[in-house]
Amino acid sequence: MIKEVHMPKLSPKSDQYFFGKWDKQPGDSVKTGDVLFEVETEKAISQVESQEDGTLKAQKVATGDTTKVGDLVATIEVA
Amino acid sequence: MTTNHQTSAPTKAPAKAPAKPSWLKVTYDQKKVDKMTDLLKGLKLNTVCAEANCPNLGECFGSGSASFIILGPNCTRACRFCDIPHGHPKDVDLLEPLRVAQATKKLGLTHVVVTSVDRDDLPDLGADQFVRTIHAIKKLNPKTTIEVLTPDFQGREDCLDKVIAAGPDVFNHNMETVRRVTPLVRNRATYDTSLHVLDYVKKHAPKNMYVKTGIMLGLGEKDEEVYQLMDDLRAIDVDFLTIGQYVQPGPKNYTLREWVPMSRYQEYYKQAMKRGFKFVASSPLVRSSYKAKEELEAVENK
Known part of the structure; x- marks a missing residue:
């Protein structure tokens, strides 16, 4: 089954962030709690953790992209 | 005073914001943060964590800890470093103290931090709401230790007397920065008024009430100015000091002068x-209320 990963709300004050970098590449196995990617908000660099166990299937955004809360960021193949 | 390093703090604003250092990396577990946010929303409570967009929010909310900000969300002052909305203040919510006490209980907090926005519009400057909140917390959570982080109350001693009498375990009031930088970043607050607040509290509080203050770095302060501040604080016997990095909330705020290297935090x-x-x-x-519980425990267990 494919699960979609959407941009979480990382800052109480804004809904638009700079996408930092990927910590997992397509094909990598991911576990719940693994850092998937980093996002730059006004006051921090947030490391977003996976909420699923599975394999990272596709990255939908790239470093430097501006992303909004709710945007599709990645897909994970869950067994 | 001699130190091993040279002060390089630039006092002028840099043209371009320096890149965020790697220590600003924080982890974020959305499920845990959402759970906390829902609980706080349900009780119609504000936290300084969310209002000031704190970088530690993920960690603290994730571990079930939060610092409440009462009398908000709007502040009557517009300090240039701060992210809390400046605007027309709302009516005092007399049920807010009870909700803070309920949230403290629900979260099972053994130490709770209560701060407020500035309320220069109120005759009591907000002191009575602190008193009500302390009383409510004590009633519902007799074992929980209480830390207040108060405004300067314009230096008014009647306000300080009231809060002292309510009996918090820790009385915190932030100096925010060194003397020279104070008028550049604080609004209607002065270095001397804040020193007076700390001095007055220390002199009039019972011996087992700790007096605490905090400052931000990266505003262009120099070593000797920080040491002067430390001396000023020790001259009035302030107990706890927190030192952390200023992170500019947005383009309109006071421009960050530098990411202060770890070596200077260690020296300080x-x-x-x-x-x-x-x-x-x-x-x-480090923020004023970051791991405040661990701080109090460390001192009490000495």
């Missing part, structure tokens, strides 16, 4: 401990 820690503070927290992500 040493210098502060040498001067006799009971507890010093000095690290980039």
